[in-house]
Amino acid sequence: MNPAGMNRRLIGAVALAVGAVATAGGVLLPLYQETRTFPGQNSTLVVTAFGSTGTGASTPGFGVPLVLAALLMLVAAALVFRETPSTPLGRMTAIAGAAVLLGAAWSVYLFVTNLSAIAIVSVPPGGQLVQTLDLGLMMLGGGWVVGTLGAVLVQELPEADTSREEWRERAERVRETVRTSERARVPERAESVVPDRAREEIPVPQEARAAERTRKTPPATETPWEQPKPSPSGGKRRRRHALRESDEEPENDEAIIYQLPDVAVDDVATPPLGYPAAEFGPPEPESYGFPPEEFGPQGPEDEPEATTRVTLDPVDPPGRS
Amino acid sequence: MRQRLGVFSLLAGAVLALVGSLLPVYRQAYRLAEQLELEVTAWNVRTITGPRPESDEFRSSVQYGVPLAATAALLVLAVLFLRSRRFGAVARFLAAGVPLMLVGAVWVVLQVYLRLAEGNRRVDPITLTTPGLGLWVLAVACVLAVAGGVLVQHWPAPEPAPEPEPEGAVVHRLPDAEDHEQVS
Numbered sequence: 018m019n020p021a022g023m024n025r026r027l028i029g030a031v032a033l034a035v036g037a038v039a040t041a042g043g044v045l046l047p048l049y050q051e052t053r054t055f056p057g058q059n060s061t062l063v064v065t066a067f068g069s070t071g072t073g074a075s076t077p078g079f080g081v082p083l084v085l086a087a088l089l090m091l092v093a094a095a096l097v098f099r100e101t102p103s104t105p106l107g108r109m110t111a112i113a114g115a116a117v118l119l120g121a122a123w124s125v126y127l128f129v130t131n132l133s134a135i136a137i138v139s140v141p142p143g144g145q146l147v148q149t150l151d152l153g154l155m156m157l158g159g160g161w162v163v164g165t166l167g168a169v170l171v172q173e174l175p176e177a178d179t180s181r182e183e184w185r186e187r188a189e190r191v192r193e194t195v196r197t198s199e200r201a202r203v204p205e206r207a208e209s210v211v212p213d214r215a216r217e218e219i220p221v222p223q224e225a226r227a228a229e230r231t232r233k234t235p236p237a238t239e240t241p242w243e244q245p246k247p248s249p250s251g252g253k254r255r256r257r258h259a260l261r262e263s264d265e266e267p268e269n270d271e272a273i274i275y276q277l278p279d280v281a282v283d284d285v286a287t288p289p290l291g292y293p294a295a296e297f298g299p300p301e302p303e304s305y306g307f308p309p310e311e312f313g314p315q316g317p318e319d320e321p322e323a324t325t326r327v328t329l330d331p332v333d334p335p336g337r338s
Numbered sequence: 339m340r341q342r343l344g345v346f347s348l349l350a351g352a353v354l355a356l357v358g359s360l361l362p363v364y365r366q367a368y369r370l371a372e373q374l375e376l377e378v379t380a381w382n383v384r385t386i387t388g389p390r391p392e393s394d395e396f397r398s399s400v401q402y403g404v405p406l407a408a409t410a411a412l413l414v415l416a417v418l419f420l421r422s423r424r425f426g427a428v429a430r431f432l433a434a435g436v437p438l439m440l441v442g443a444v445w446v447v448l449q450v451y452l453r454l455a456e457g458n459r460r461v462d463p464i465t466l467t468t469p470g471l472g473l474w475v476l477a478v479a480c481v482l483a484v485a486g487g488v489l490v491q492h493w494p495a496p497e498p499a500p501e502p503e504p505e506g507a508v509v510h511r512l513p514d515a516e517d518h519e520q521v522s
Contacts, residue, residue, distance in 0.1 A: 124447065
C-alpha cells in the first residue's frame with residue numbers, strides 16, 4: 018500500500034479506538050437525569066445504559082449491544098493497525114462495530130427522548146422538572162461519528178483517477194487492435210468470396226458443371242468487375258456477400274471426404290456406377306477414387322466383387338435424398 | 339448465483355423490517371380496576387380493550403420505526419447500486435453495515451421488551467407483556483439481511499482446482515462438417 022493509504026489506515030485505526038473508548042464512556046456515564054420538585058414529592062431519576070436508579074426507575078439495560086459495538090471497534094482497530102493477513106477481517110469488523118453502534122445508539126436516543134417527553138407531560142401544576150440529556154448520550158453520538166469515520170478510513174478505497182486513466186488506455190489499445198486487424202483482413206476476404214459469386218449466377222445443373230470448370234481458371238480474367246478494390250464501400254460489399262452465402266443452396270457434386278485414421282468406413286457408401294447421372298456429363302473416373310490409394314486396402318467392401326453387389330437407385334443417389 | 343441470493347436476502351430483509359415495524363412488537367395487559375390492553379408497534383400504541391387513554395403517556399411512544407425504516411431504505415439503496423461500477427464499493431460497504439445497524443436497533447427493542455416481560459415473573463403481576471408478531475418478523479429480517487450482506491461481498495476466490503486430465507478419444511471437428519452428410 019502506498020504511504021498515503023497507510024497513513025489513512027493508521028488514522029482510521031486510531032479513530033476506531035477513540036470511538037470505542039467514547040462508546041464505553043457513554044455506556045458508563047448517565048444518559049439522562051431528571052429532578053422532580055413536585056408539591057409533596059422530591060425525586061431524582063438517573064438513567065444509564067445498565068438501568069436506572071431513583072424513583073420510577075424501570076428502564077431496560079441497553080448495555081449489551083453498546084458494549085458489543087465498542088468491543089468490535091476496538092478489535093477492528095487492533096486488526097487494521099498493521100497490514101497483516103487479518104486486516105480484511107478488521108475492515109469488516111470496523112463496519113460491523115460502527116453499524117451496531119448506530120442502530121443501538123439511535124434507538125436508545127429515541128427511548129430516552131421519549132422518556133423525557135413523558136416526564137414533561139406528567140408535571141402537575143406547581144411542580145418543577147429539571148431534565149438533562151446527559152454526557153453519556155453525547156459520548157455515544159460522538160463515539161459513533163468518530164468510529165464511523167475510522168471504519169470508512171480503514172477501507173480500501175478505489176483510486177478512481179488512475180483506474181479511469183488505465184481504462185481509457187486499454188480501450189484505446191483495443192480500438193487500435195481492431196482497426197489494424199480490419200485493415201489486414203479486407204483484401205483477403207474479398208478475394209475469397211469471388212468464386213462464390215461466380216457460382217451463384219448459374220441456375221441449372223449443367224451450367225453448374227461448366228461453372229465448376231471455369232472456376233479453376235483465375236477469376237480475375239473473366240470477372241473484372243468483381244476485383245477487390247480498396248473502396249470505402251468494401252464493408253458493405255462484404256456484408257452483402259455474407260448474406261448471399263447463407264442463402265445459397267449447398268450444391269456440391271464433388272464430395273470432399275475427410276477420413277480420420279481410426280473411423281470405421283463401412284457406412285461410407287462408394288458411389289454406384291450410375292452416379293452421377295448421365296445428364297451431368299461424362300463421368301470422371303478419378304472422382305471415384307475413394308478411399309485414396311495412400312490409405313491402403315479398407316476392408317472387404319473395397320474388393321471388386323463387393324462393389325458390384327451394391328445396387329442403388331441411380332435416380333436417387335445416396336446423400337441426395 | 340451467490341450474488342443473486344444475497345440481493346434477494348437483502349431485499350427480503352428490507353421488506354420484513356418495514357413490515358415488522360408496522361406489526362405489534364408486544365402487547366401489554368394491565369390488571370387494573372378496569373381491563374386495559376395495549377398493542378405497541380414501532381410507531382404507536384393502540385388500545386385493544388379498555389377506555390381510550392386520556393394521558394399523553396399512551397399517545398406518545400418511542401419511534402423505533404424511524405431507524406428501522408432508515409435501515410430498510412439503505413438496504414434497498416445498497417441493492418440498487420450493487421452492480422454500479424462507480425458506487426459498487428459503497429453499496430457493498432452499506433450491505434455489510436446496514437444489516438448490523440438493523441441488528442442494533444432491533445436489539446434495543448428486544449431489550450425493552452425483555453425489561454417489560456420481567457414483570458410477568460412476579461407472583462402477582464400488574465402488567466402482563468406478551469411478544470407480538472412484529473418482534474419475530476424483525477428477528478427474521480435481521481437474519482436475512484445479515485446473510486444477504488455477507489453473500490454480496492467480494493470474497494477472495496478460493497484456490498482453483500487443477501484442470502482434470504482429458505479422457506477418451508481426441509475428436510477434431512472439421513470446419514465444413516456438413517459436407518459429410520452429402521455422402522454418407
